[in-house]
Amino acid sequence: MKTAIYIIVMAAVTYLIRMIPFTFFKKKIKSRYIRSFLKYIPYAVLSAMTIPAILDSTGNTITAAVGTITALVLAFFELPLIVVALSASLSAFLTGLIISYCS
């Protein structure tokens, strides 16, 4: 029962965080500075979430670094999202195999 209360509180807090700005902010912003700010937010958010966390994402800095470089190169050549994401993982996996084979 206690667990149910925790889960309800967690869900409610998380929902309100998303719902309040999404539902009550209906105006198109006029100021070009604020519009620019909001335009840049997605890139800034995704960048800060990725770096440096990506280097801890596989449990091994070397395999993660190889995966990161793979993703950066393929993204630079504008390959599809799914190709970039899976290639990053595949290259990290293969690097892991090589490392465990060599050691």
Added chain:
Amino acid sequence: MAVGAKLSIFAAAMISASNLTSAGQAAGVEIIKAAGTIIEMILVQLTINIRYSLMALSLTQKLDPKFTTPHRLLASYGITDEIFAVCSAQPGLLTPAYMYGVILVSAIGWVTGTTLGAAAGEILPASVSSAMGIVLYGMFIAIIVPPAKKQKSVLVVVLLSAMISVLLKLLTSISGGFTVIICAVAAALAGAVLFPADDDEEEETAE
């Protein structure tokens, strides 16, 4: 993880389905496990998940007029890192149908993933599951690199945000949730001051 904390599989599925977060879920399970207070639960969830407010605010600017209040009330449940990433990368206005589609696909994957993971423990060998940890970040890179290549403004914002993120990680012990907020607000503010765009069309044709 959820099962490690001695939660039932049903509770793990409920947390996953009702929260639709990653870090938030993990921290929540820790608090339940440690029998923490409700206040603690509220503060931790706020800290970790407050970035969703920023994402929600950013998405409001590209919502189709079809997004009436009931749609907003419903779709806001699905604002996660991945869904925000996909919706932001989508050119043009966001319709409710599009957003529900993205949410549905992700949510099914998410909840079945947590449930299966909880039921069977480690299904995948450790080498495969650890390599999968990078997939989400690979997706983020795929979203930010092409526009950063074409627009100097985006490049500067992306690099600035990454730089602040690294500095905060190295020099402070600020939680991950707040780090993202600080980096994003600082870098986007700098971008807005340095490169205020008149509108999207103009920005897209700019270098």
